[in-house]
Amino acid sequence: MREYLIMGAGRFGSAVAETLYDKGHDVVVVDMNEDAISRIMNRVTHAAILDATDEVALKKLGVGNFDHVIIAIGSSLEASILATVLAKSAGAKHVISKANSQLSAKVLASVGADEVIRPEHDMGVRLAQQLIAPSIMDSFHLGSHHSVVEIETKGKLCGRLEDLRLPNRYGVQVIAVNQGNKLEVSPSADFELFEGDRVVVIGANENIEKLRMFLA
Amino acid sequence: MREYLIMGAGRFGSAVAETLYDKGHDVVVVDMNEDAISRIMNRVTHAAILDATDEVALKKLGVGNFDHVIIAIGSSLEASILATVLAKSAGAKHVISKANSQLSAKVLASVGADEVIRPEHDMGVRLAQQLIAPSIMDSFHLGSHHSVVEIETKGKLCGRLEDLRLPNRYGVQVIAVNQGNKLEVSPSADFELFEGDRVVVIGANENIEKLRMFLA
Numbered sequence: 001m002r003e004y005l006i007m008g009a010g011r012f013g014s015a016v017a018e019t020l021y022d023k024g025h026d027v028v029v030v031d032m033n034e035d036a037i038s039r040i041m042n043r044v045t046h047a048a049i050l051d052a053t054d055e056v057a058l059k060k061l062g063v064g065n066f067d068h069v070i071i072a073i074g075s076s077l078e079a080s081i082l083a084t085v086l087a088k089s090a091g092a093k094h095v096i097s098k099a100n101s102q103l104s105a106k107v108l109a110s111v112g113a114d115e116v117i118r119p120e121h122d123m124g125v126r127l128a129q130q131l132i133a134p135s136i137m138d139s140f141h142l143g144s145h146h147s148v149v150e151i152e153t154k155g156k157l158c159g160r161l162e163d164l165r166l167p168n169r170y171g172v173q174v175i176a177v178n179q180g181n182k183l184e185v186s187p188s189a190d191f192e193l194f195e196g197d198r199v200v201v202i203g204a205n206e207n208i209e210k211l212r213m214f215l216a
Numbered sequence: 217m218r219e220y221l222i223m224g225a226g227r228f229g230s231a232v233a234e235t236l237y238d239k240g241h242d243v244v245v246v247d248m249n250e251d252a253i254s255r256i257m258n259r260v261t262h263a264a265i266l267d268a269t270d271e272v273a274l275k276k277l278g279v280g281n282f283d284h285v286i287i288a289i290g291s292s293l294e295a296s297i298l299a300t301v302l303a304k305s306a307g308a309k310h311v312i313s314k315a316n317s318q319l320s321a322k323v324l325a326s327v328g329a330d331e332v333i334r335p336e337h338d339m340g341v342r343l344a345q346q347l348i349a350p351s352i353m354d355s356f357h358l359g360s361h362h363s364v365v366e367i368e369t370k371g372k373l374c375g376r377l378e379d380l381r382l383p384n385r386y387g388v389q390v391i392a393v394n395q396g397n398k399l400e401v402s403p404s405a406d407f408e409l410f411e412g413d414r415v416v417v418i419g420a421n422e423n424i425e426k427l428r429m430f431l432a
């Protein structure tokens with residue numbers, strides 16, 4: 001069994017391949033463009049010039065023997081579709097295909113892609129979410145109703161945690177406090193907050209929103 | 217003051233604009249391509265056909281009066297550089313520019329972009345990180361040494377939390393337990409874990425890695 005096969009060494013495919021390889025994983029990359037292969041060949045286990053829609057070439061490569069196949073071809077939906085269908089019918093267990101639009105994402109899912117990613121769109125949504133909630137440095141969704149967020153206190157939460165009574169007043173639990181470069185994990189009740197501190201809280205999304213409005 | 221100006225209504229720019237507008241924000245989009253503007257004009261506050269490198273047109277638009285300017289132009293680095301320089305010199309406080317490569321990211325930062333994003337590359341890195349640690353559903357970095365992660369117990373952590381003694385054995389605190397669709401936040405010591413549960417823990421990265429190896 002081999003680990004990762006990446007078809008298409010563009011910006012997205014190369015980033016996936018190099019990040020995996022740097023962490024010590026077995027990574028094979030194919031691309032039909034010679035320059036793309038020569039750029040990446042020293043940074044992955046094996047790189048080869050190959051057309052991802054060439055059924056005979058893919059079979060020879062053993063596309064069905066990889067744990068994960070990532071199809072990172074952009075400009076031609078037809079090539080992505082053919083490569084997805086060939087990989088799945090050769091027995092590849094987990095195929096992830098890149099799509100350019102909502103419609104092509106639907107098509108790739110319907111022909112067998114196990115996962116579909118829209119890099120530009122997904123990053124655009126993520127940037128917008130970060131712009132909307134700047135006081136929330138980063139958030140981590142736990143299911144659809146709860147989150148963990150890191151939030152700036154803006155000097156409005158000073159004093160000992162037990163006196164601030166955040167669980168009673170807002171329904172959130174403080175799980176860590178970021179004071180400059182020092183992080184206090186699972187702070188005790190008598191831990192003191194100062195201006196400029198950032199708290200990491202867990203709670204229901206509407207409770208976090210109430211706290212955020214208070215701190216805005 | 218206006219809120220958001222987005223130059224370039226491609227996949228990335230449109231996703232940023234529509235996500236912001238859907239959450240009720242004031243969003244202006246410009247693009248030099250008529251079709252791009254007609255696609256997006258019903259989904260933002262205002263859309264106009266305009267060349268982002270046209271200094272007179274940008275001044276008339278009032279580019280300096282927006283809280284955030286997002287330059288989402290892809291194929292021409294020259295256009296992104298000129299638009300970044302024009303926006304910053306007109307007084308825009310926060311300019312985010314999209315880049316195609318590490319080199320163009322450096323150039324855009326050096327001419328004044330406050331933030332630079334490489335959507336395809338950044339998503340590629342993120343996908344690789346998720347593939348490497350599949351048992352970690354998602355992770356949230358708190359500074360460089362600590363994280364919050366959601367991890368599958370794979371039936372290896374069954375019984376009451378106080379008997380499992382995770383803080384002593386692994387140096388991690390359980391802040392929530394995901395049992396199917398039910399999330400238990402800040403579980404008590406006598407809370408019982410079953411096969412198939414997912415735990416959300418906070419701790420130092422090397423401690424989380426130890427737990428992950430045990431659960432792999």
Ligand SMILES: Nc1ncnc2c1ncn2[C@@H]1O[C@H](COP(=O)(O)OP(=O)(O)OP(=O)(O)O)[C@@H](O)[C@H]1O
Nearest residue numbers: 008009010011012031032033051052074075079336
């Ligand atoms: N049929 C194919 N077989 C193999 N490689 C292909 C095929 N079609 C395209 N590619 C390669 O896939 C890579 C990415 O494709 P392309 O540049 O069209 O998409 P993109 O969406 O701009 O990529 P990215 O956003 O990742 O840079 C290119 O290096 C291209 O040579």
Ligand SMILES: Nc1ncnc2c1ncn2[C@@H]1O[C@H](COP(=O)(O)OP(=O)(O)OP(=O)(O)O)[C@@H](O)[C@H]1O
Nearest residue numbers: 120224225226227228247248249267268290291295
């Ligand atoms: N000088 C310019 N002024 C205004 N709009 C521009 C300019 N140059 C390009 N654009 C627009 O920016 C949008 C995105 O640019 P382009 O398609 O070149 O990049 P891209 O990286 O493929 O975009 P994305 O990945 O977001 O789809 C296009 O709609 C294009 O018309």
